[in-house]
Amino acid sequence: MDDLDKKSGFLTGGKVTRREVLKTGVIAAAGLTLLPTVLAACGSSSSGGKVTIGNNHSDASDLAGMKAVNDAFSKANSSITLTMNTVDHNTFQDQINNYLGATPDDAFSWFSGYRMRFFADKGLATAIDDSWANVKSNFTAGFANSVVGNDKKVYGIPVDYYPWCVFYRKSLFSDKGYTVPATWDDLLTLCAKMKTDGLTPFAFGDSDGWPAMGTFDILNLRLNGYDFHVGLMTGAQKWTDPKVTAVFQTWAKLIPFYTDGYAGLTWQQACDTLVRKTAGLYLLGLFMTGEVATVDKTAVDDIDFFPFPFFGNAFDAEQALDAPIDIWMLSAKSPSLQADLASAKTYLEFWAKGSTQMLMYAANNGFIPCATDADPTTLSVLTKKAVEIVSKAQKITQFLDRDTRPDFAGANSMQSFLLNFLKTPTQDLTAFQLSIQDFWDKLPVYKG
Amino acid sequence: MSQSEPKALAPAPASAGAGALATKKRKRHYSVLNRRDKVLLSLMVGIPLAVFLLLIWAMTLVSIVLSFTNWDGVNPIAFVGIDNYTQLFTTYPFFWPAVAHNIMWLLFFVCLATPMGILLAVLLDRPLRGSAVYQSIFFIPVVLSLAVVGFIWKLQYLPLAGNGFIDSAFVALGWMDPKHAVNWLGDPTINIWAVLVAASWRHVGYIMVLYLAGLKSVDPSLREAAAIDGANERQTFIHVVFPVMAPINVVIVVVTVIESLRAFDIAYIINHGKNGLELLSILITNSALSEAGLIGFGSAVAVILLTISLVPIVLYLSRVMRSENQ
Numbered sequence A: 001m002d003d004l005d006k007k008s009g010f011l012t013g014g015k016v017t018r019r020e021v022l023k024t025g026v027i028a029a030a031g032l033t034l035l036p037t038v039l040a041a042c043g044s045s046s047s048g049g050k051v052t053i054g055n056n057h058s059d060a061s062d063l064a065g066m067k068a069v070n071d072a073f074s075k076a077n078s079s080i081t082l083t084m085n086t087v088d089h090n091t092f093q094d095q096i097n098n099y100l101g102a103t104p105d106d107a108f109s110w111f112s113g114y115r116m117r118f119f120a121d122k123g124l125a126t127a128i129d130d131s132w133a134n135v136k137s138n139f140t141a142g143f144a145n146s147v148v149g150n151d152k153k154v155y156g157i158p159v160d161y162y163p164w165c166v167f168y169r170k171s172l173f174s175d176k177g178y179t180v181p182a183t184w185d186d187l188l189t190l191c192a193k194m195k196t197d198g199l200t201p202f203a204f205g206d207s208d209g210w211p212a213m214g215t216f217d218i219l220n221l222r223l224n225g226y227d228f229h230v231g232l233m234t235g236a237q238k239w240t241d242p243k244v245t246a247v248f249q250t251w252a253k254l255i256p257f258y259t260d261g262y263a264g265l266t267w268q269q270a271c272d273t274l275v276r277k278t279a280g281l282y283l284l285g286l287f288m289t290g291e292v293a294t295v296d297k298t299a300v301d302d303i304d305f306f307p308f309p310f311f312g313n314a315f316d317a318e319q320a321l322d323a324p325i326d327i328w329m330l331s332a333k334s335p336s337l338q339a340d341l342a343s344a345k346t347y348l349e350f351w352a353k354g355s356t357q358m359l360m361y362a363a364n365n366g367f368i369p370c371a372t373d374a375d376p377t378t379l380s381v382l383t384k385k386a387v388e389i390v391s392k393a394q395k396i397t398q399f400l401d402r403d404t405r406p407d408f409a410g411a412n413s414m415q416s417f418l419l420n421f422l423k424t425p426t427q428d429l430t431a432f433q434l435s436i437q438d439f440w441d442k443l444p445v446y447k448g
Numbered sequence B: 001m002s003q004s005e006p007k008a009l010a011p012a013p014a015s016a017g018a019g020a021l022a023t024k025k026r027k028r029h030y031s032v033l034n035r036r037d038k039v040l041l042s043l044m045v046g047i048p049l050a051v052f053l054l055l056i057w058a059m060t061l062v063s064i065v066l067s068f069t070n071w072d073g074v075n076p077i078a079f080v081g082i083d084n085y086t087q088l089f090t091t092y093p094f095f096w097p098a099v100a101h102n103i104m105w106l107l108f109f110v111c112l113a114t115p116m117g118i119l120l121a122v123l124l125d126r127p128l129r130g131s132a133v134y135q136s137i138f139f140i141p142v143v144l145s146l147a148v149v150g151f152i153w154k155l156q157y158l159p160l161a162g163n164g165f166i167d168s169a170f171v172a173l174g175w176m177d178p179k180h181a182v183n184w185l186g187d188p189t190i191n192i193w194a195v196l197v198a199a200s201w202r203h204v205g206y207i208m209v210l211y212l213a214g215l216k217s218v219d220p221s222l223r224e225a226a227a228i229d230g231a232n233e234r235q236t237f238i239h240v241v242f243p244v245m246a247p248i249n250v251v252i253v254v255v256t257v258i259e260s261l262r263a264f265d266i267a268y269i270i271n272h273g274k275n276g277l278e279l280l281s282i283l284i285t286n287s288a289l290s291e292a293g294l295i296g297f298g299s300a301v302a303v304i305l306l307t308i309s310l311v312p313i314v315l316y317l318s319r320v321m322r323s324e325n326q
Helices: A002-012 A018-030 A060-076 A089-094 A096-101 A114-121 A129-138 A141-146 A170-176 A184-196 A211-234 A242-257 A267-275 A288-295 A297-302 A337-351 A354-363 A381-392 A414-423 A429-441 B004-009 B011-017 B020-029 B035-066 B083-090 B095-125 B131-143 B146-157 B165-172 B191-216 B220-228 B233-244 B246-261 B265-271 B280-288 B295-325
Strands: A034-037 A050-055 A081-086 A107-111 A156-161 A164-169 A200-203 A279-285 A303-306 A325-331
Touching (some): A050 A337, A060 A337, A060 A354, A089 A096, A096 A107, A107 A114, A107 A337, A129 A337, A141 A325, A164 A170, A164 A267, A184 A200, A200 A267, A267 A279, A279 A288, A288 A297, A297 A303, A303 A381, A337 A354, B083 B295, B095 B131, B095 B246, B095 B280, B131 B191, B146 B165, B146 B191, B191 B246, B265 B280
Parallel strands (some): A050 A107
Antiparallel strands (some): A034 A081, A107 A325, A164 A279, A164 A303
């Protein structure tokens, strides 16, 4: 290994670490699209089952985690042949309809909540109640609820999650004498102070369209509570409701504090302004620490966060927040599923173990394990704090685009609506909200 | 083929002078095509025709039918009449901007980018030191795919916070107040123009090369004759060269219209066609080909784009057919 380090170091100016060499190897292997995870036990009998899996964890670190999980699975179940099919994360999402409707893999990685129920209702997922019975003792009620379909059957195994909070740099706060705001008024005061100090108070980059959804979610949860939010996402409440108007009016007070040109910036570029201390605060998912590490590894320890400030109303007690959960599911139309059903369920049950989920966490600290028996002592300080905040929350939502139907949350629908609002927050909100509701009303009806 | 041709062709001139009866008789006995030729020909015509019918006409018809449904790609197909169209024309807020942007694209190309390419071609056609170097410089963007052009220009246009080149350079030169930096891609009133400049960067070079090739083929004696008649350079171009170039001019017009209607790549790379960069092609992709799975709705947009595309196609074809008849 030392030889390898030296050689690659020579070629690239001595900056390549052993870990990066390993990563490169993993990426190269993934390039083969169909990556057969060859079974640890070479001499095992051929009578064992098979399972194919569709994986959307395509980033290098995530893929390394997947490989570690699959290796461990093969070691524990040497008679099962596992084949992994990795697809780029966003492409997987764009093609999910065609993928699940045609010839999908036996098992696939996906998101919990409405987005899981949506495909379960379409008959594109297989219920796994029998497997769930074996593993449910390893999950708290919040996680258990997130994988139940509209037909009360269980469709997924929760494997990881990450909360959405407000991130900041501890050193910047101590240098400038800022304190963590507890209330909405504190937050506005802090933002105004940061602005006079020449900082961008709130880092924001909405080129991808979805980051704005995180702000809508948290304001709606704080102002109108969990029940209204869920009703709005599922169509029981109307977008024309004055409660929604209140959310937009409140949001308008935050917009002057955003990064200039946010609509042309990616979330990564906005994150970089926080790392470089030109911006003071950043509302995003915990996965942002991955981007911080790529910009400046030493800055990761300087990152801290707090839950979005409270408004002093009846919904403070909910302490609600977005904490999207990733899950593993079984498809319905896989041609090999009938033959592979037993081994596919074995694979899903394997994911329910804390030890499995910790392998993924080791590869990327953005994946907080869901299983109760995951060893908490090895979690980082930041992760422990995230776990604590989520466990305090009485209500947890997934995220706007996971809590509502996918045809409502896309680039030329909700993403565009929110950008439209951000551009002209003073516009006629009644007409604006009506156009959202109208778009919802015209979507295809799925259930009679 | 080669064996049968001389046999059949040789008597033909003779038969032209002979009576019609003789011609008929000979035709029956000596067909221009033998059996093998006929099989070969029907295969050569039949296979492309079948592919054409299947991949172009069948697909088009299916799209038209689907545009009257609300199919999601999975559930049984349910017909909804013209609902998709009424929604597009009345309440869907991103349809008319998309149409407007496609039209702006076309006008920008027709009025600015294409004439600019023609001007460059005319200038570079003159004896000029280093002409090949200039041609190469203008042609380089054409070699790049539009997706790459999108990436390149996205980096130039990024805001100051993202270290965009244009804003950073303007601020460094003192031409721009950093507090009022232009948000090229994020400001929905500006970003379509920024994208049009990026698209033109490539389009100008493309038109230049096409036109330059045409100019090279113009008979030099025409210019000489014009010069002898006392025409200056501008008169020579307008009254002699330009009319002679008619076939190339038609190609230029067709290329410009096609490039405008298929506009997609750059805007999609910049922000998936949101926030001022809506285009019909992107509406189709985002509705029908994404997780949304709104295949019926997306098909309705596709049918509208097809209808718009038919206008220049019909104009072009009618013109070509008219000249063929003459």
